[in-house]
Amino acid sequence: MRVINSPAEVIEISQRHTEPEPHVLDGMVDGAWLDAQHFPPLQWSVQGIVPEGFGLIVAPPKAGKSWFVAGIGLACATGGLALGKISVSRRPVLYMALEDGHRRLQGRFRQILGEGVPIPKDLHVIVKAQPLAVVAMISEFLDRHASKAPLIILDTLGKVKPPKRAGEDAYTADYAIGTKLKDLVDAVSGSSLLVVHHTRKAESSDFVDAVSGTQGIAGSADFILVLARKRKSDDAVLAVTGRDVPENEYALTTSDGRWSLDGMDLTDAAATVENRQQKTALADRSMEILRFVSSRPETTAKDVEAEFTDINNNDAGTYLRRLHEAGHINKPRRGTYSPVSEPSEVSERYESAGHADQGEPSVSDASHTSDTSLFADSEEIA
Numbered sequence: 001m002r003v004i005n006s007p008a009e010v011i012e013i014s015q016r017h018t019e020p021e022p023h024v025l026d027g028m029v030d031g032a033w034l035d036a037q038h039f040p041p042l043q044w045s046v047q048g049i050v051p052e053g054f055g056l057i058v059a060p061p062k063a064g065k066s067w068f069v070a071g072i073g074l075a076c077a078t079g080g081l082a083l084g085k086i087s088v089s090r091r092p093v094l095y096m097a098l099e100d101g102h103r104r105l106q107g108r109f110r111q112i113l114g115e116g117v118p119i120p121k122d123l124h125v126i127v128k129a130q131p132l133a134v135v136a137m138i139s140e141f142l143d144r145h146a147s148k149a150p151l152i153i154l155d156t157l158g159k160v161k162p163p164k165r166a167g168e169d170a171y172t173a174d175y176a177i178g179t180k181l182k183d184l185v186d187a188v189s190g191s192s193l194l195v196v197h198h199t200r201k202a203e204s205s206d207f208v209d210a211v212s213g214t215q216g217i218a219g220s221a222d223f224i225l226v227l228a229r230k231r232k233s234d235d236a237v238l239a240v241t242g243r244d245v246p247e248n249e250y251a252l253t254t255s256d257g258r259w260s261l262d263g264m265d266l267t268d269a270a271a272t273v274e275n276r277q278q279k280t281a282l283a284d285r286s287m288e289i290l291r292f293v294s295s296r297p298e299t300t301a302k303d304v305e306a307e308f309t310d311i312n313n314n315d316a317g318t319y320l321r322r323l324h325e326a327g328h329i330n331k332p333r334r335g336t337y338s339p340v341s342e343p344s345e346v347s348e349r350y351e352s353a354g355h356a357d358q359g360e361p362s363v364s365d366a367s368h369t370s371d372t373s374l375f376a377d378s379e380e381i382a
Contacts, residue, residue, distance in 0.1 A: 040189065042244050043149055043189075043190040045072075045076055045088065045091070045149075045151045045192040045194075046072060046075075046076070046082045046083070046086055046088055047086055047087075047088075047266075048086070048240070048245075048246070048248075048266045049072075049082070049083070049086070049225065049238070049240060049250075049266075050072065050151070050192050050194055050223070050225075051192065051222065051223055051242065051244055051245055052149070052185075052189070052190050052191060052192050052222075053182070053185060053186065053192065053193070053222030053223065053242075053243075053244075054178070054181050054182035054184075054185050054186075054193045054195070054220070054221055054222050055192070055193070055194050055195070055221055055222055055223035055224060055225065055242065056157075056194075056195050056196075056197050056217065056218070056221050056223075056224050056225065057069060057194055057195070057196055057197070057225040057226075057227065058196075058197045058198065058199050058224070058225070058226050058227070059198070059199060059226065059227035059228070059229070060198065060199050061198060063227055063228075063229050063236075064227070064229060064236070064254055064257075064259065065155075065196055065227055066097070066099070066100070066108075066155055066196065067108065067112070067254070067257045067258075067259065068227060068259050069095075069153045069155060069194060069196055070095070070097075070105075070108055070109065070112060071083070071112050071257075071258060071259050072151075072153070072194070073093045073095045073123055073151065073153050074109060074112055074113060074119075074120065074123060075088050076088050076089075076090070076091050076093050076151050077090065077091070077092070077093040077120040077121075077122040077123035078090065078120045078122075079091075083252065083259055083260055083261045084258070084259075084260035084261060085260065085261040085263075085264065085265060085269075086261070086265075086266070089149075090122060091122070091145075091148055091149050091150055091151055092122050092124065092141075092145040092148050092150040092151070093122060093123045093124065093150065093151045093152070093153065094124045094125075094126065094137075094138070094141045094150065094151075094152045094153070095123060095124065095125050095126070095153045095155070096125075096126045096129065096134070096137070096138075096152070096153065096154045096155060097125060097126070097127055097153075097155050098126075098127065098128070098129060098154075098155060098156065098159040098160070099155060099156060099159065100127060100155075101127055102125070102127060105125060105127070106119070108257065109123075111256060111257050111258075112257055112258055124141070129159075129160065131159070131160045131161070131162055132162075134154070134160040135180060135181075135184065138152055138154075138181070138184050138185075138193070139184055142184060142185065142187070142188045142191055143188075146188045146191075149188075149189070149190030149191055149192075150188070150191050150192075151191070151192045151194070152185070152191070152192070152193045152194070153194050153195075153196070154181075154193065154194070154195045154196065155195075155196040156195075156196040156197060156198070157177075157195050157196065157197045157217070158197070158198065161177055162177065170216070171215065171216040172216065173216070174215075174216030174217045174220075175216035175217075175219060175220050176216075177217075177220075178216060178217050178219070178220025178221060179220050181193055181195065181220075182220055182221070182222065194225075197217065199226070221242075222242055222243050222244070223240070223241065223242025223243070223244075223245045224240075224241055224242060225238060225239070225240055226238070226239040227252075229254070234253050234254050234255060235251070235252070235253055235262070235276070236251075236252040236253070236254065236259075237249050237250070237251060237252065237273055237276075238250045238252050248266070248270050249270060249273045250262075250263075250266055250269040250270055250272075250273065251263060251269045251270075251272035251273045251276065252269070285308075285311075285319070286319060286322070286323065288308070289304055289308070289316075289319050289320070289323065290323055290328055290329065292304065292307055292308075293320070293323070293329050293337055293338070293339060294329075294339040296338075296339075297338060297339075298332070298336050298337070298338050299320070299336070299337050299338070300335055300336055300337070301313050301314075301316040301317040301320060301335065302316075304316035304319065304320065317335075320337050323337070324337060327340070328340065
C-alpha cells in the first residue's frame with residue numbers, strides 16, 4: 001500500500017483523477033458528421049402558421065388577437081379545423097389567459113364553438129399566475145404531456161415579463177426572457193409556445209418591426225405572426241415569418257369572434273391579399289384622377305393620359321367613365337368630364353363614400369350613390 005508523504009503528492013494524484021477541462025472546440029462537428037444525421041421533420045400545431053418552437057402573435061390592442069388564439073387553441077384541443085380551413089391534429093393545449101376570467105372565457109369559447117358544442121377536455125386554462133411562477137407552470141405542463149406535442153398559449157407576455165433591473169440593457173433583458181421561454185419548448189420535441197404580445201405604436205414597412213419592445217423579443221422567437229386589421233373592418237391580414245416558416249401574408253376575416261382564412265386554403269388566402277392590394281391601388285389611383293378632374297374646368301381621357309404617364313388612353317377613359325357612373329364627376333358631353341362641385345367637396349364626398357383610410361376598400365363599396373361599382377371588372381384596367 002502506497003503511503004502519501006506530502007501535500008504535493010496529494011495534488012498530483014488529484015490532478016491525475018480529475019476530468020480534463022473541456023476544450024473550447026469540443027462541440028464542433030464536421031460536415032461528414034452533419035451529413036450522416038437523420039433529424040425528424042418539422043412538426044406543426046397549425047400547418048403553415050404555428051410550427052413547433054417559440055413564437056409571437058402580435059397585434060394592436062382590441063384587434064382580436066385573444067379571440068384568434070382562443071380559436072387556435074380550441075381547434076387543436078378538438079382536432080378540427082383551425083381558421084375554419086386548416087386540419088389540425090388533436091393535442092393537449094394550455095391556455096394561460098392572464099387578462100381574462102373563467103366566465104369571460106366560457107362565453108368566448110362557446111361563441112367560437114357554436115351552440116351546443118362542449119368545450120374540449122384537452123383545453124386546460126389558467127387565468128392567474130405570478131410572473132415568477134409562469135416558467136415553472138409551462139415546464140410542468142410540457143413534462144406532463146411531452147409525448148403528445150402540446151401547444152401552450154400565453155396571453156400576454158406583458159403579464160409575466162419581469163421588470164428591467166436598474167442599469168440593465170433593455171435588449172439584453174428582452175432577449176433573456178425570450179430565450180428562457182424558447183429553451184422550455186425546445187426541450188420537448190413537437191411542442192409549440194405561442195405568446196400574445198402588442199405591437200409598437202409607430203408604423204413600419206417591415207412587419208417584424210411591429211413587435212413592441214426591443215428587437216430582443218423578436219430575435220429570440222422561432223416565428224412571428226403579425227395580425228393587422230382596420231378598425232370596424234372584418235378583413236385582416238396575417239403576416240407570417242420565421243426561421244423554418246415560409247414567409248407569407250394570408251387574408252383573414254372575422255365574424256362574431258370567429259377567425260377564418262379568406263380563401264379555400266393558405267395558397268388561396270395569400271392570393272386574396274394580393275387582390276385586396278390591387279383594389280386598394282385602383283382606389284388610390286381613382287382618387288388621384290378625381291382630384292385632377294376637380295382641378296380643371298374640363299378633362300378628357302387624353303388629358304389624364306398626359307398627366308399620368310403610366311395610364312394609357314383606354315384605361316384613362318375607363319377611370320373617367322366609372323367616376324361619372326358613381327356620381328363623382330359630370331359628363332357635359334361625350335368624352336368630356338367636369339367637376340360636380342368644388343374640389344374639397346368632391347374629396348369629402350368620395351372619402352365619406354368609403355374610400356378614405358380604408359386600407360382595403362371593397363369592390364362593392366365603391367359608391368353609395370350608384371349601383372354601378374367603380375371597380376367592377378377591374379381586370380380591364382391593366
